Amino acid sequence: MKSRVEIKSHHIHPMLMALPIGLWAGSLAYDLCDLATDDSGDGRLRQSADDMMLAGFVGALAAAIPGIVDYLAVVPPESSAKGRAARHGMINVGLAALYGINWLLRTRSPARWGRRLGTPLSMLGFGGLMYSGWLGGTLVYRNQIGVDHRGPNAAKWRESGRLKGEPGTPVTVGTMAEFEKPGQMKLVHLNGHRIAVMREGDRIVAFQDRCTHRGGPLTDGVLACNTITCPWHGSQFSVDTGEVVSGPAEEKIRVYPVRVEGEVIRVVAPEPNLDATIEDESGLLPTAGMV
Numbered sequence: 001m002k003s004r005v006e007i008k009s010h011h012i013h014p015m016l017m018a019l020p021i022g023l024w025a026g027s028l029a030y031d032l033c034d035l036a037t038d039d040s041g042d043g044r045l046r047q048s049a050d051d052m053m054l055a056g057f058v059g060a061l062a063a064a065i066p067g068i069v070d071y072l073a074v075v076p077p078e079s080s081a082k083g084r085a086a087r088h089g090m091i092n093v094g095l096a097a098l099y100g101i102n103w104l105l106r107t108r109s110p111a112r113w114g115r116r117l118g119t120p121l122s123m124l125g126f127g128g129l130m131y132s133g134w135l136g137g138t139l140v141y142r143n144q145i146g147v148d149h150r151g152p153n154a155a156k157w158r159e160s161g162r163l164k165g166e167p168g169t170p171v172t173v174g175t176m177a178e179f180e181k182p183g184q185m186k187l188v189h190l191n192g193h194r195i196a197v198m199r200e201g202d203r204i205v206a207f208q209d210r211c212t213h214r215g216g217p218l219t220d221g222v223l224a225c226n227t228i229t230c231p232w233h234g235s236q237f238s239v240d241t242g243e244v245v246s247g248p249a250e251e252k253i254r255v256y257p258v259r260v261e262g263e264v265i266r267v268v269a270p271e272p273n274l275d276a277t278i279e280d281e282s283g284l285l286p287t288a289g290m291v
């Protein structure tokens with residue numbers, strides 16, 4: 001799913017993460033050079049290590065902002081990726097705290113042990129940085145978080161704002177002009193539900209976005225022959241009945257009645273989702289009216 005903080009599809013979070021990774025790695029390298037050469041001269045190696053550590057700390061704070069936005073607004077709720085992203089974020093918060101304390105010990109502690117503790121703490125931090133990077137890579141390369149998918153026929157990503165409607169009544173979720181190409185998909189947020197609305201041939205179908213296997217986003221999947229294929233592990237579901245066509249998913253998905261009246265597409269509103277996600281309640285989505 002496409003990142004919310006980007007410049008022309010270039011995501012900001014991975015760009016900024018280069019700062020703490022590079023600077024903290026550089027800081028450790030200077031520390032090791034200082035140890036190896038017994039920099040007893042003017043202490044420039046130690047000074048460089050300290051300065052790079054502080055600069056990395058500032059970079060980490062800057063990178064955290066788009067990371068938090070994407071965690072709340074992009075990572076599918078109730079999915080394996082959500083837990084992984086939470087671990088990734090918590091480790092990064094811990095690392096920022098560790099490097100902040102490390103810098104204070106090095107530069108502000110009058111005791112010599114404060115300085116001596118610096119290099120072991122940097123080694124510990126570097127190990128945590130590698131683990132966090134591994135989790136971040138898994139989020140992108142396996143869970144495809146932040147990937148700007150193009151659907152069949154190069155269909156672009158579309159998403160509605162928060163919509164509400166009386167349960168059982170049709171609610172406008174889009175127009176046929178938005179579904180000009182076969183395979184076009186749109187993620188609709190209706191009464192706290194995430195609903196995938198797609199064009200299948202000449203008709204419009206609607207079904208739950210969440211794959212019942214591990215919560216993969218079906219709006220990023222491929223729709224063909226009345227079957228949607230999940231992008232994470234390949235489960236397939238009928239878009240007519242919601243039944244599993246092929247695993248590993250075992251539980252069917254929910255399908256929603258659709259009414260097309262002229263150019264207007266309406267989906268029958270489900271009961272409000274009392275477990276609506278932070279995303280649907282936080283205002284990170286555009287508010288209603290922006291269908």
Ligand code: FES
Binds near residue numbers: 211214215216232235
């Ligand atoms: S999340 Fe595993 S197949 Fe969809």
